[in-house]
Structure formats: C-alpha cells, structure tokens
Amino acid sequence: MENLAKSKVGVIVASNFRTSRVFTSHHIDFCCGGGISLEEACSRNNVDLQKVLEELEATFQTPDTLNYQGLALDELIDTIVNMHHSYVLATVPALRAYLEKLCRVHGDRHPELYAVNELFGAGSRALLDHMQKEEQILFPYIKAMVQSREKGFPLSKPHFGDIENPIQMMEQEHEEEGLRFHQIAELTGDYECPPDGCQTYKVAYAMLKEFEEDLHKHIHLENNILFPEARILFNEFSFSNS
Numbered sequence: 001m002e003n004l005a006k007s008k009v010g011v012i013v014a015s016n017f018r019t020s021r022v023f024t025s026h027h028i029d030f031c032c033g034g035g036i037s038l039e040e041a042c043s044r045n046n047v048d049l050q051k052v053l054e055e056l057e058a059t060f061q062t063p064d065t066l067n068y069q070g071l072a073l074d075e076l077i078d079t080i081v082n083m084h085h086s087y088v089l090a091t092v093p094a095l096r097a098y099l100e101k102l103c104r105v106h107g108d109r110h111p112e113l114y115a116v117n118e119l120f121g122a123g124s125r126a127l128l129d130h131m132q133k134e135e136q137i138l139f140p141y142i143k144a145m146v147q148s149r150e151k152g153f154p155l156s157k158p159h160f161g162d163i164e165n166p167i168q169m170m171e172q173e174h175e176e177e178g179l180r181f182h183q184i185a186e187l188t189g190d191y192e193c194p195p196d197g198c199q200t201y202k203v204a205y206a207m208l209k210e211f212e213e214d215l216h217k218h219i220h221l222e223n224n225i226l227f228p229e230a231r232i233l234f235n236e237f238s239f240s241n242s
Contacts, residue, residue, distance in 0.1 A: 004053060009041050010034025010199060012056070017206035022055045024094050034199055068225055073233065074146045076226055077139045084218035085131050091211060092124045098204035106201065110194060112187045119187075120208070123180040127215075130173045138166045142230045145237070155237060163234040167227045174219045181212045 004012070013020050013030045023030045026047045038056075042049040068076060099117040107113050141158050148155035160166050185191065191209040193202045 004056060005039040005049060006037050008035055009038055012038060013199065013203060016060060017203045018059050018210070019056055020203045020207070021090065021094050022052060022059060024097075025055075026052060028052075030199060030203075068221055072146065073226065073229055074143045076221065077143060080218065080221055080226070081135060081139070084214060084221070085135070087214055088124075088127060088131065088211075088218075091207065092128065095120065095204065095207050095211065096124065098200055098207070102201055102204055106197070109196065116184055116187050116208075119180050119184050123177055123184075126173065127177055130170065130177075133166070134170060138163075138170065142226070142233070145230070145233050149233065149236065163230060167230065171223055171227070174223060177215060178219065181215060184208060185212065 009023065009028060009030045011034075013023065013034065020030055023041075026042075026045065028041045028045055028047065036044075038052065039049060041047075042052055068079070071079060099113070099120055102110075103113050103117050137160070141163070144155060147153070188205055188208065191205040193205045197205075
C-alpha cells in the first residue's frame with residue numbers, strides 16, 4: 001500500500017472512479033486538488049492515511065460471485081439489502097452532490113445536465129422510498145413465511161391481502177426506475193464525458209453508469225428470483241385462497 005500512498009489522488013480516481021466516494025467522505029479534493037499524492041492530501045486534510053488506504057483497498061476488491069439461485073429466500077433478501085440497498089444509500093448523496101456541481105459549473109455549455117440532475121433526483125427519491133417499503137413491509141413478511149415453513153409456527157394473513165399486491169407495486173416501480181435511467185443514458189450519450197469535462201464530470205458519469213448497472217442486477221434478483229419464489233411460497237399457506 002506504500003505505492004498507493006505515493007500515488008496522486010487524481011490518478012487513483014481515474015483508475016477506479018469508485019474510490020471517489022472514499023475521498024468525498026474524507027473531504028479530500030480529487031478534482032482541482034488531485035495533483036498531489038494521497039499521503040500529502042491526507043496530511044493537508046488531517047486525515048488518517050492508514051484508514052483511507054484500508055478503505056481504498058476494500059474498494060479495489062472484487063465482490064465474491066454468489067449463486068443467487070441457490071440462496072434461501074431470507075438469505076437472498078439479506079444479500080439484496082446488504083449489497084444493493086446499501087449501495088444505493090451510500091452512492092445517492094455523492095451523486096446528487098456531483099450532479100448539482102456539474103449543473104453549476106457546466107450547465108451553461110451542457111444544458112442536458114439539468115435534465116439528468118432532475119431525473120436522477122426524482123429517481124433516487126423514489127428508489128429510497130421503494131426500498132423502505134420493501135424493508136418494512138414485503139421483505140419481513142417473506143422472511144416470516146420462510147420461518148413459518150421451517151419451524152412450523154402459524155402465520156397470519158398479511159394486512160395487504162395477497163402477496164401479489166405489494167409485488168405488483170414493486171415491479172411497477174422497478175419499471176419506472178428502468179425507464180428513468182434509460183432517459184438518463186440517452187441524455188448522456190451512454191455516459192460519455194464530453195471533451196471539456198473535468199474530473200468530477202468523468203466520475204459522475206462513471207458513477208451513473210455503475211448505478212444503472214447495479215440497478216439492473218438489483219431488479220433482476222427481485223423480479224426474476226425473489227418475487228416468483230415468494231409467490232410460490234405464499235400459495236403453500238391455507239389462507240392464500242381465503
């Protein structure tokens with residue numbers, strides 16, 4: 001990690017844009033101030049170099065590939081929450097800040113940024129609300145069904161009636177988010193940073209692209225694995241036809 005400490009902050013971000021979140025969290029300027037070494041940047045900002053290095057190393061690590069189809073439903077839910085919901089919570093504030101900055105600095109030359117910012121703002125707010133509904137209503141009930149089947153304790157019929165009701169709502173919201181990001185991709189030319197774009201511009205577009213890719217995987221796990229299995233499990237209970 002000694003080589004990383006001597007590397008320029010701007011170079012580190014250019015090699016892996018996800019590291020920008022680490023620098024942002026420690027108030028280290030990777031754009032205009034990205035020409036100094038990580039070691040010097042931490043010293044100037046009175047930040048623990050070792051802590052930053054550890055966070056950067058964690059960012060560089062590739063997540064293990066999981067067999068999602070082989071996971072029990074409660075394990076799949078935990079994976080979705082810990083991997084994808086946590087990603088959204090960690091990424092949205094930084095992306096919102098970057099897009100606001102881009103509008104201020106580049107909006108006159110690139111007016112599409114205002115539309116991108118508006119779409120992402122609306123989409124991220126809707127997504128955060130969507131995840132809250134999943135975590136507070138649908139996911140706990142699916143977990144309760146799993147526990148009821150495994151341990152044999154009685155399960156009450158949910159207040160939402162049939163599980164199809166919340167699932168259809170979640171699927172509709174997934175579709176809306178997918179359409180919103182399709183618009184963002186079109187407006188940004190598939191996240192192609194213009195020649196006059198600064199480092200923040202490059203990072204923001206790279207993060208938007210990653211955000212969309214993560215969203216696609218997130219939606220796939222729910223629409224194509226979790227929800228179909230939850231429907232099958234729900235129909236095993238006698239109250240399903242009552």
